[in-house]
Amino acid sequence: MKEELIVSGRNIPGIDPYLNMWHWQIALYLFLGGLAAGVIFFAAYFVVRGKEKEMPAAVKWASIIAPAALVIGLGALFWDLNHKLYFWKLYTTIRFTSPMSWGAWTLMLITPLSMVWVASYMKEMFPKWDWKLGFLNSFEKWVIKNRIPFAWIMMILSIILGVYTGILLSAFNARPLWNTSILGPLFLVSGFSTGLAATMWISRDEHERKVLSRLDLIFIAVELFLIIHLFMGFMAGTAVKLEAFKLFLGGPFTVSFWVFVVLLGLILPGILEILELSGYRVPRWVPAFLILFGGLMFRFVMVEAGQITRFLY
Amino acid sequence: MAIDTNKCVGCADCVVACQTENNVPHGFSRDWIVENVAGTYPNLNMNFRSERCNHCDNAPCVRCCPTGASHIAEGGIVLVTHDDCIGCSACIESCPYDARYVHPDGYVDKCTFCIQRIDKGQNPACVDVCPTHCLHFGDLDNPNSEVSLALKNRKWYVLAPEAGTKPQLYFLT
Ligand code: SF4
Numbered sequence: 001m002k003e004e005l006i007v008s009g010r011n012i013p014g015i016d017p018y019l020n021m022w023h024w025q026i027a028l029y030l031f032l033g034g035l036a037a038g039v040i041f042f043a044a045y046f047v048v049r050g051k052e053k054e055m056p057a058a059v060k061w062a063s064i065i066a067p068a069a070l071v072i073g074l075g076a077l078f079w080d081l082n083h084k085l086y087f088w089k090l091y092t093t094i095r096f097t098s099p100m101s102w103g104a105w106t107l108m109l110i111t112p113l114s115m116v117w118v119a120s121y122m123k124e125m126f127p128k129w130d131w132k133l134g135f136l137n138s139f140e141k142w143v144i145k146n147r148i149p150f151a152w153i154m155m156i157l158s159i160i161l162g163v164y165t166g167i168l169l170s171a172f173n174a175r176p177l178w179n180t181s182i183l184g185p186l187f188l189v190s191g192f193s194t195g196l197a198a199t200m201w202i203s204r205d206e207h208e209r210k211v212l213s214r215l216d217l218i219f220i221a222v223e224l225f226l227i228i229h230l231f232m233g234f235m236a237g238t239a240v241k242l243e244a245f246k247l248f249l250g251g252p253f254t255v256s257f258w259v260f261v262v263l264l265g266l267i268l269p270g271i272l273e274i275l276e277l278s279g280y281r282v283p284r285w286v287p288a289f290l291i292l293f294g295g296l297m298f299r300f301v302m303v304e305a306g307q308i309t310r311f312l313y
Numbered sequence: 314m315a316i317d318t319n320k321c322v323g324c325a326d327c328v329v330a331c332q333t334e335n336n337v338p339h340g341f342s343r344d345w346i347v348e349n350v351a352g353t354y355p356n357l358n359m360n361f362r363s364e365r366c367n368h369c370d371n372a373p374c375v376r377c378c379p380t381g382a383s384h385i386a387e388g389g390i391v392l393v394t395h396d397d398c399i400g401c402s403a404c405i406e407s408c409p410y411d412a413r414y415v416h417p418d419g420y421v422d423k424c425t426f427c428i429q430r431i432d433k434g435q436n437p438a439c440v441d442v443c444p445t446h447c448l449h450f451g452d453l454d455n456p457n458s459e460v461s462l463a464l465k466n467r468k469w470y471v472l473a474p475e476a477g478t479k480p481q482l483y484f485l486t
């Protein structure tokens with residue numbers, strides 16, 4: 001037997017008895033970041049593929065979600081800072097070893113660019129729209145002329161953003177549950193899937209929804225595959241990884257993970273999408289809602305559970 | 314720093330000394346005592362150790378800090394510049410020893426080895442107050458310093474070396 005206890009009565013808020021420094025704000029921020037990344041990626045992707053006409057919701061309408069999600073996400077992140085008045089120090093330096101730093105810079109770039117993206121479609125979405133100011137009109141013309149390179153930039157930035165939401169957690173070697181390189185791709189894929197779901201929800205066009213549905217099925221399959229991979233990695237891992245795994249196998253996160261994330265958030269919407277594609281009528285908000293809900297739950301579970309896993313005591 | 318786990322009696326004088334010297338707010342602490350019981354009854358073995366920030370050589374808290382507030386100062390002490398810290402808690406998440414906390418004023422705080430005393434050539438408060446003299450502080454780069462000699466002549470271990478942070482608290486057994 002070996003037992004180690006802190007006996008000097010340490011009970012620091014957020015640290016003892018187990019770490020709980022990051023709360024729902026971070027989970028929400030990661031979810032919205034992934035969602036925005038997904039929405040932006042597919043908007044840009046369909047533009048690059050020349051399918052602007054075919055996919056109006058993905059390219060135009062859904063892209064409104066991105067800046068909104070990013071701004072709310074940044075608000076949540078700001079809320080979680082403890083030394084708020086100094087937040088501008090984030091932008092006085094770039095630290096490449098700190099995911100938090102390059103994530104902050106990526107957001108600094110992609111948030112205004114996603115607004116420009118929406119703005120450049122304003123006239124198509126609302127024919128009566130007028131920018132009133134001359135220079136805005138000429139800027140708009142310039143953006144529209146350069147749409148393809150713009151879309152490429154957005155695609156790259158959205159991939160960085162999506163991966164970053166995972167790496168923010170996986171960079172912490174002190175938390176065994178997070179410290180796996182699969183988290184980056186997993187969060188990217190999950191983010192893209194939520195982006196597709198949101199777009200599907202908005203789309204009014206039968207054909208467009210089919211295309212999105214098919215794409216989403218691929219992402220769901222890849223996500224399931226990555227989750228299996230994640231747990232296989234834990235099973236073959238060191239003692240601390242096995243401890244992390246136990247949280248999901250009989251531990252306190254068993255139900256929230258397997259039922260809410262995997263079953264309701266991935267498998268059920270996957271089945272509904274297959275049914276829809278083979279001709280059954282499924283209310284279109286149901287699979288979309290389930291995927292979004294599952295994505296949010298996934299971030300909550302990962303943020304909470306990760307902080308419990310540790311090396312000592 | 315080297316901590317003699319055979320001598321430590323777990324009196325927590327170091328904890329109190331730190332709180333006084335560094336004005337640590339009520340309910341927080343930069344150092345703490347761990348009781349370690351091992352064996353099977355009746356062959357039990359118990360010892361204590363005084364723990365604090367390990368001032369890691371490969372400090373993850375410094376690596377992940379987005380503003381550079383967490384840094385390694387000259388001599389290897391890991392410090393936080395309060396006015397650069399945004400309180401994002403990334404460093405707290407990254408520390409395998411849970412050595413950091415958020416000060417009620419918003420910035421992140423932790424053991425500084427009493428840098429204000431070291432600058433004056435004194436020892437950290439915990440070292441000077443310890444009634445059993447079980448804490449040894451000094452320069453590990455100097456082969457004749459008290460700590461270097463202790464590490465040379467005694468057996469020791471470090472905490473969670475597998476976390477890869479190269480911790481600089483050595484526990485003598
Ligand atoms: S013990 Fe924690 S706070 Fe101290 S240097 Fe190491 S990682 Fe940083």
Ligand code: SF4
Pocket residue numbers: 374377378379380381382383393397398399400401402403404405421
């Ligand atoms: S809480 Fe402060 S010291 Fe810690 S990583 Fe964030 S900015 Fe750096």
